[in-house]
Amino acid sequence: MMFEFELIHQSKKSKARVGRIHTPNGSFMTPAFVAVGTNGTLKSVDHVQISDLNLPLVFANTYHLLLHPGPEVVQKAGGLHQFSGRKGPIITDSGGFQVFSLAYGSVADEIKGKGRKKHGNSVLKINEEGVIFRSYRDGSAVHLTPESTVNVQKKLGADIIIPLDELPPYHMGERALVKALERTHRWEKRSLDTHLANPKNQAMYAVCHGGLSKELREKSARYLDSLPFNGFGIGGSLGKNTEDLCRVLDYTVGFLSPDRPRHLLGIGDTPSIDATVSYGIDTFDSSYPTKAARHAVALTANGPVRLRQTAHRESFVPIEKGCPCYTCKHYTRSWLHHLFKAHEASAHTLTTIHNLSYMMRHMNTIQQHILEDRI
């Protein structure tokens, strides 16, 4: 099956909607949470182990896979699905986000709320052609262009791919922002042309930019909507808080045709999902639930449970009452508390499984509420 977005229900109360995305590797309902599997795997679990969670879509990072094991190895393995054991849909990004995070370090960190990067500034050149950066693995110079990212993503073979964009720093002035936006549009068009010359059953999402400017957001959305992309990522600077984010979505979504899905790039914690789903966002990716798990934070409908706390030492109940996940079925908070205190890696695995299960249930609830026009 080719890529297709099926609109199931448009809420009467907001722009929120329920849909179904079809891909060559399976279909899933939206709004959906997209787990991040940077190196082709989610951290601390393997794809087969979590297959019963039916994760709708997994987000893998082209930057990391480009450096290891390299697209040729993945291609020879039969593509990312075959290589990694992931049976459902996969999306890859362009690699640009990581490279520009290296270039603009602290600003990208500010945008994404990340800590300081370890690798220093290893970006050698940025020009109209693309970016040249230094591999942190072997020091070699790596070219990333609108064409090369598509060629790499063709080899990786994800269901959804993303064109090259420039991630402008948050504090960039208006004039520079306009220039960056124009270049991003040229780059996205070049990526799209490369893709369309050899679509290979893959879909491509544009990345809408424009920072916090109403005018530029509209301009970007209108331009990208005029091109035959299969869906839209909403990226670029999304501001510093939920208020900024909602404003950006308000400036953007109205100019995107409703028959194509919208993905919010890099944001997928439950408060942000809850705050933005009414703007008509269909998919959200975030490493938050898996990262929280490795920090002993289990997500539940009653808020986070911090499993290292002494309160859980003799808590012989599952993380969340009624949760159908493997972890809640077989283990107690007390056991998980012990595993975390004893530095056992299975603590990460078991809490990751629960947190993913929680996200699936949370999104199901959101879908239900939209179907009932309550959102």
Next chain:
Amino acid sequence: MMFEFELIHQSKKSKARVGRIHTPNGSFMTPAFVAVGTNGTLKSVDHVQISDLNLPLVFANTYHLLLHPGPEVVQKAGGLHQFSGRKGPIITDSGGFQVFSLAYGSVADEIKGKGRKKHGNSVLKINEEGVIFRSYRDGSAVHLTPESTVNVQKKLGADIIIPLDELPPYHMGERALVKALERTHRWEKRSLDTHLANPKNQAMYAVCHGGLSKELREKSARYLDSLPFNGFGIGGSLGKNTEDLCRVLDYTVGFLSPDRPRHLLGIGDTPSIDATVSYGIDTFDSSYPTKAARHAVALTANGPVRLRQTAHRESFVPIEKGCPCYTCKHYTRSWLHHLFKAHEASAHTLTTIHNLSYMMRHMNTIQQHILEDRI
């Protein structure tokens, strides 16, 4: 079902034998490999996940569980099986080995081939009563006596428990060795009496000592064989190499009644198993297969496969052809190579599963060879 050792076949060619050990939590064939789960869990996997491997027996360490989460927590959880999700038989040791390793540091390291300990000398006192050591967790003084270890192991609730012994340093002189042996015998008798006053469906194995001395090994074996232990551990100094080890077994096993099982303490790599099974050893415990897995070494019938090596970059085959394990069924060497290179924890998990599966198959083969009188 109570503890029972059933002798199935005595080889005509050597002292090797095939048997079946019955415990309240299940039965298993011997000779068997016993995986080490120090904190109650095997490292990088959880018990439910590996239940299809049917691990015969898992070895948990009282020293670690005493310090965290403490025997009271485990008891309140319903015992180690209930707490950890392990459905099959469990054996716990006395805690003495770790404490004496702290006391005699480098010598115990020499015996066991371990690296230098991190905790320094935290043993406060050793006398006839027992040992006092400092908890590395909270600095408190912990008493370990022949009675207290049994009380702790009653709370943990393993199927097989072990009396307190003293682990004499390898280079101890003859006279000191005799004194240590006599004290170990007094301690083991005190542990046994404590156990028999409240057996609780648990079995207790003695620990045979005597270092490399033929005379002391015979003395220890004869004395312990005269007591109503359910089986025998072979411990104390086992020498520096396989030759020493075989000599110790030769000095020991002949004096142990054949109707009780014999466990070789802390040794269970395949070369050592292969070299000693003909001495009539029934079970072997070792962290080798699980530790090797975390160092990217996969065990196979054709020798170890070092998964980090570049040779496996494009090796799109399972770790071992024909291996029925989860890892070999779903993943390739190439994928595992990538996971190790990308520092993904699932590499440890997947390789651990394979290595355990390999050990099960290896022991099956040994059992078969003994049944055919080929060993």
